[in-house]
Amino acid sequence: MKIYGRIWKLIKPHTPIIIVSTVILSLVGLIEGLIMLMIKPIFDNVLQKNVNTPPPSKFKFLYDIFHLYGDKILINIALALLILTLIKSIGNFSSNYLIIRTGQKIIRDLRFKIYSHLLNQSVLFFHNRSSGEIISNVVNDVDKLQNAFSRTIADFIRQFFSFVALLMVIFYIDPLLSTLSLVIVPTVALLTNYLGKKVKKHTAKSQEILGKITSILQETIIGNRIIKIFSMERFERNKFKKILSNFYHVNMKNGFISSINPPIMEILAILIFVPFLIYAHFQINKGYLSIGTFTAFFASLLRMYDPVRKISRMHIDFQQAVACSERIFNLLDTKIEVKEPENAFELPKFSKNITFENVSFKYGENETWSLKNINIEIKKGEKIGIVGSSGSGKTTLVNLIPRFFDPTEGCVKIDGIDIKGVKIKSLRGQISMVTQETFLFKDSIKNNIRYGKWDATDEEIKLAAQKAFAHEFIEKLKDKYDTVIGERGETLSGGEKQRIAIARAILKNAPILILDEATSSLDSESEKKVQLALNNLMKDKTAIVIAHRLSTIKSSDRILILDRGEIKGEGRHEKLIRENHIYKKLYKIQFEHKGEENHD
Ligand SMILES: Nc1ncnc2c1ncn2[C@@H]1O[C@H](COP(=O)(O)OP(=O)(O)O)[C@@H](O)[C@H]1O
Ligand SMILES: [Mg+2]
Numbered sequence: 001m002k003i004y005g006r007i008w009k010l011i012k013p014h015t016p017i018i019i020v021s022t023v024i025l026s027l028v029g030l031i032e033g034l035i036m037l038m039i040k041p042i043f044d045n046v047l048q049k050n051v052n053t054p055p056p057s058k059f060k061f062l063y064d065i066f067h068l069y070g071d072k073i074l075i076n077i078a079l080a081l082l083i084l085t086l087i088k089s090i091g092n093f094s095s096n097y098l099i100i101r102t103g104q105k106i107i108r109d110l111r112f113k114i115y116s117h118l119l120n121q122s123v124l125f126f127h128n129r130s131s132g133e134i135i136s137n138v139v140n141d142v143d144k145l146q147n148a149f150s151r152t153i154a155d156f157i158r159q160f161f162s163f164v165a166l167l168m169v170i171f172y173i174d175p176l177l178s179t180l181s182l183v184i185v186p187t188v189a190l191l192t193n194y195l196g197k198k199v200k201k202h203t204a205k206s207q208e209i210l211g212k213i214t215s216i217l218q219e220t221i222i223g224n225r226i227i228k229i230f231s232m233e234r235f236e237r238n239k240f241k242k243i244l245s246n247f248y249h250v251n252m253k254n255g256f257i258s259s260i261n262p263p264i265m266e267i268l269a270i271l272i273f274v275p276f277l278i279y280a281h282f283q284i285n286k287g288y289l290s291i292g293t294f295t296a297f298f299a300s301l302l303r304m305y306d307p308v309r310k311i312s313r314m315h316i317d318f319q320q321a322v323a324c325s326e327r328i329f330n331l332l333d334t335k336i337e338v339k340e341p342e343n344a345f346e347l348p349k350f351s352k353n354i355t356f357e358n359v360s361f362k363y364g365e366n367e368t369w370s371l372k373n374i375n376i377e378i379k380k381g382e383k384i385g386i387v388g389s390s391g392s393g394k395t396t397l398v399n400l401i402p403r404f405f406d407p408t409e410g411c412v413k414i415d416g417i418d419i420k421g422v423k424i425k426s427l428r429g430q431i432s433m434v435t436q437e438t439f440l441f442k443d444s445i446k447n448n449i450r451y452g453k454w455d456a457t458d459e460e461i462k463l464a465a466q467k468a469f470a471h472e473f474i475e476k477l478k479d480k481y482d483t484v485i486g487e488r489g490e491t492l493s494g495g496e497k498q499r500i501a502i503a504r505a506i507l508k509n510a511p512i513l514i515l516d517e518a519t520s521s522l523d524s525e526s527e528k529k530v531q532l533a534l535n536n537l538m539k540d541k542t543a544i545v546i547a548h549r550l551s552t553i554k555s556s557d558r559i560l561i562l563d564r565g566e567i568k569g570e571g572r573h574e575k576l577i578r579e580n581h582i583y584k585k586l587y588k589i590q591f592e593h594k595g596e597e598n599h600d
Helices: 002-037 039-046 057-066 070-119 123-127 131-173 175-181 184-222 224-229 233-286 291-303 305-333 394-399 424-428 445-450 458-467 471-476 494-508 524-538 573-579 581-599
Strands: 353-362 369-379 383-387 409-414 431-435 512-516 542-546 558-563 566-571
Touching (some): 002 070, 002 131, 039 291, 057 070, 070 131, 070 305, 131 305, 175 233, 184 224, 184 233, 184 305, 291 305, 369 394, 369 566, 383 394, 394 512, 394 542, 431 494, 445 458, 445 494, 458 471, 458 494, 458 524, 512 524, 558 573, 566 573, 566 581, 573 581
Parallel strands (some): 383 542, 431 512, 512 542
Antiparallel strands (some): 353 369, 353 409
C-alpha cells in the first residue's frame, strides 16, 4: 500500500491538469454516445425514401437538438456529425497532449532525482552494485513508468468514459436487450485477459533473452581480442545461434497469439450477431423496432469491445509499472552515507596536519576489520609512503581522507577539525588523487584536463600538460588538445592517460595529494615519465603515496607499513630496512623479482 502512496505523491502536484483532462474526456465520452445515437436518424430518415417519419418519443430530443425535420434533415445531420466529431477530436487531442505532458514532466523530474541521488552516493554504493543494474534502473524502469503514466492513465480514463457512454446508449435504446447482451461482456473480457496474460509472459521472456543477447554482443565487442587469441569464434557463434533460436521460438509464440486473436474475435462476433439478427428480424416485422434503432444499438455494442478489452488488460500494465516503481523507490531509499551536517562549515586552507585518531574501518556489518586502530599524523609538506601487501588496507586508509566513506570508529581530522563536520566540497577541493585506473571522460583532452579547474585558460591547461610531460604527445595527436578520447580511452596508452590525469591534478593545485599505485600498471619506460610528472605534481605538496614498487618511495620523509589493517612500523627507508622484518621481506621479494627479470 505504501508504494501506491508514493506513486500518488509523484502524481499529486499535477492533479489540476489531470482533473481538467478527465473532465474533457468525460465530455468526449458523451459526444461519442451522441454520435452513436445519430445512427438512428441516418438509417431511419436519411437513408429511407420516406424521410419524414416522425421520431418515437424516446428519440425526439435528438431530433429537436439538431433540428432533424423536413428538407434540411440531410444537411443538418451532416453538419451535426461534422461538428460533433470536430469537438470530440479537439477534446481527444488536448486531453491526450496534457496527460502525455504531465507524464513526461513526472519522468523528467524522477530521472533527475535519481541521478542526483546517485551523484551523492558514497564510493561503496557503486562498489556493491553493477553498473548495468543502476543503468537499467534509470533508463528501463523509468521508461516503463513513463509508459504507465502517460499512455496507460490516459487510455484508462478515455476507455472508461467511452464504455460508460456506450453503456448508457444501449440501455437507453433497449434495457432488456442490453441486460442480455451484457452477459457477453465478461466472456470477451476474460478471453482477452487470458490471451493478454500469455502475451505478457512471452514478452517478459523475450525481453530477458534480449538482455542476454545484448550482453553477449557487449562481450564480443569488448572481449574481441580474447575471443580471437583463443580462437573461440565458433564457440561464440554457436552460443549466439542458440540464443537467437530461443528468441525466435518465444517470439513466435507471441506471433501465434497475435495471429489467432483477430479470427477468434471475428467468429465470436458472428456467434453473437446471429441471435441478434433473429431477434431483430421479428421485432422489426412486428413494428416494435426500427432498422435505425437496431443498428445504433448493435454498433454501440460492438464499439464496447475496445474499451472492454483495454480496461481488462490494463491491470497488467499497471502491475508492471508498480514493479518498476518499486525498484526505483528502492534505489531512492538507499541512504546517503556520506552526508554533511546541517551546520557544516568551510574547512580552512590546509595549514598544519592530517591526523587519524583511533580509526577502525570495516566495509559491512559482517565483514572483518579492514583497518584497526590507526593513529597517525601527517604534517603539512611531508611526503609519506605507504607500503603493505595487497589487501592490507592501503586504499581503504587513503579513501577516508576525502570522505569516500567514513571510519566505522574513530575520526580523521585536518588541522584538528573532524572532517565529518565540514562542507564536503571544501574538503575535497583541497585534495587531488591519482589512482591506478585512470578514468577519462569521453570528451576532448582539453576538457579532461580542465576537469581539475573548470575555468582554466588554454594557457593554464597547456602549462599543466607540460609539467605532466603530456604536452609533447598531445601536440602529436590529430586534433591536439581537442582530440576526443575514444571509448574506454583506447586511443591512448596507459602512461599517456595517466599523464593526462596528472595534468588534471596539477591544474587543480590542491595542497593534499594522494597517489594510489599511480604507476603500478605501467611498464618501466612509461613509468619513468609518469614518475617525472608525479614529481612535478608533488612539489610543495603534502603527499601520501602508495606504491607497489618500493623504489618509488625510498626517498619519502616517512614510510608507513600496513599489515592486515594495522600499522606495523614507520620511519625512513634506512631505518626500516635495518629494523622492520615486514619491510625487509617486502624489499627482498622485489629485489628477487628484479634478479629474475635480469636473468631473462
Ligand atoms: N568494497 C569492498 N567491500 C568489501 N571489502 C572490501 C572492499 N574493498 C576492499 N575490501 C577489503 O578490505 C581490505 C583492504 O583492501 P584495500 O584497502 O583495497 O587493500 P590494498 O589497497 O592494500 O590492496 C581487503 O581485505 C579487501 O578485501
Ligand atoms: Mg589498493
